Amino acid sequence: MAEHFSQGLPFMKMHGAGNDFVILDSRGRGAVTTSALARALGDRNRGVGYDQLAEIRDAEDADFALDFWNSDGSRAGACGNATRCVSHYMMQQLGRDQVTLLTQRGRLSAQRRADGLVCVNMGHPQRAWQEVPLSHAVDTDHLPLPGDPVAVGMGNPHCVFFVADADALDITAEGRRYETDPLFPQKTNVEFASLIGPDRLRMRVWERGAGITLACGSGACATAVAAATRGLTGRNVTLDLDGGVLEIDWRDDGVWMAGPVAHVFDAVLSPEFLRSVA
Ligand SMILES: N[C@@H](CCC[C@H](N)C(=O)O)C(=O)O
Numbered sequence: 001m002a003e004h005f006s007q008g009l010p011f012m013k014m015h016g017a018g019n020d021f022v023i024l025d026s027r028g029r030g031a032v033t034t035s036a037l038a039r040a041l042g043d044r045n046r047g048v049g050y051d052q053l054a055e056i057r058d059a060e061d062a063d064f065a066l067d068f069w070n071s072d073g074s075r076a077g078a079c080g081n082a083t084r085c086v087s088h089y090m091m092q093q094l095g096r097d098q099v100t101l102l103t104q105r106g107r108l109s110a111q112r113r114a115d116g117l118v119c120v121n122m123g124h125p126q127r128a129w130q131e132v133p134l135s136h137a138v139d140t141d142h143l144p145l146p147g148d149p150v151a152v153g154m155g156n157p158h159c160v161f162f163v164a165d166a167d168a169l170d171i172t173a174e175g176r177r178y179e180t181d182p183l184f185p186q187k188t189n190v191e192f193a194s195l196i197g198p199d200r201l202r203m204r205v206w207e208r209g210a211g212i213t214l215a216c217g218s219g220a221c222a223t224a225v226a227a228a229t230r231g232l233t234g235r236n237v238t239l240d241l242d243g244g245v246l247e248i249d250w251r252d253d254g255v256w257m258a259g260p261v262a263h264v265f266d267a268v269l270s271p272e273f274l275r276s277v278a
Pocket of ligand 1: 019051052070075076077078079080081082156157189207208209210213215216217218219
């Protein structure tokens with residue numbers, strides 16, 4: 001790859017509610033991300049460090065397409081906060097307040113609200129066990145696991161626990177344990193949520209392929225769907241995460257998520273770094 005990028009490879013660093021991303025804009029050229037590049041870049045000592053890498057590609061019937069990678073080099077089918085960050089960047093580039101995009105999940109749309117928050121329709125939640133996916137037929141509202149969690153797919157799998165105090169938990173131990181539970185053949189993201197007020201939840205997350213992160217957009221959507229399904233909240237919910245606040249509105253046309261985005265810096269990966277990954 002280094003021979004194709006003799007001047008280096010430009011990238012952006014952005015975050016959404018503290019969920020941080022490296023973003024490559026590959027429009028007009030082929031996609032460059034490989035599992036090896038994602039893993040090397042995701043290493044906070046030897047690379048740049050991030051929760052997810054998002055690569056923007058050309059799309060024929062949408063404004064752009066997006067692929068997601070976790071920092072361990074694995075692929076992710078959805079990433080709500082990166083979708084909001086990249087949509088912000090694309091709206092700025094196109095001079096518009098709304099964009100459409102393609103992900104593995106299908107066609108999504110994003111908008112900038114009057115208050116400046118960027119929101120995305122993450123699509124309908126996946127509630128059938130095959131869709132999450134789970135390894136066999138079970139009640140997704142009450143998984144046969146300690147703690148009685150809920151399984152929700154948002155284009156990626158989530159296992160949501162409702163607990164008395166999410167801040168009192170060792171989520172590294174609990175998250176690691178359930179990420180690889182055999183009930184989830186593709187592993188899972190793990191959320192821990194507590195009801196802290198009417199339609200308000202405190203949520204912490206252990207992400208598949210990334211570990212503890214300060215926020216997870218698809219996880220916030222899954223948690224809001226699980227809370228409404230359990231009758232703990234209505235369908236319009238505010239979530240307090242370690243890195244900020246996300247608003248989730250489960251409407252007839254899908255689960256909408258709104259929150260802050262920040263463009264941190266632009267930089268260039270050196271040819272030496274790219275050579276070391278080849
Ligand atoms: N941070 C993300 C979710 C990223 C993907 C996840 N780790 C997976 O493997 O499914 C978000 O904002 O949704």
